[in-house]
Amino acid sequence: MIETACANAESIEQTETRARDVQVGLSSQPGPDSGTRESLRPLTSLKWPYVPEELAYPDPLKRDDPKDLQLRQYEAIATSPKIREILSKHENLPALLTSVDKLRGIEREQALHKALGVTPPDIDGWRKSTEPSEDVLALRELAEVVEAAIRGGDESALGLDWGE
Incomplete structure (x- = not known):
């Protein structure tokens, strides 16, 4: 049981590390004025808006409402x-x-x-x-x-x- 918890913790840590390494867009992109490459901000550094979880049983009256x-x-x-x-x-x-x-x-x-x-x-x-x-x-x-x-x-x- 302890081995499973340790394996899960390592898996979560690897996932978090990969998420930190993901860049917004491509890993680098040429600047508009120069040929130099600049790194982009990681997705984890952005302020994401609140995203409500989808309901298990959606309200049929709200089916056509904007999502x-x-x-x-x-x-x-x-x-x-x-x-x-x-x-x-x-x-x-x-x-x-x-x-x-x-x-x-x-x-x-x-x-x-x-x-x-x-x-x-x-x-x-x-x-x-x-x-x-x-x-x-x-x-x-x-x-x-x-x-x-x-x-x-x-x-x-x-x-x-x-x-x-």
């Missing part, structure tokens, strides 16, 4: 090289995301609508065939890549449709 992201989906977002590429390609995108993240409630929702170009005046602009701004296109590109990371290759799920 919380699961840990594997957060990991897919954190390790996506495409997301990292988009964030490095559009310099003002991190600042835009930070400013939206600081808002709460209806102000946040309105800011997201405006940033994505889906407010009524923007939709009227589409009818007049005006081109969306670079920020709107960058945010949409990021949203599509995040959606693809969350889906994990499941093309049968409903997705974003910009109506263009």
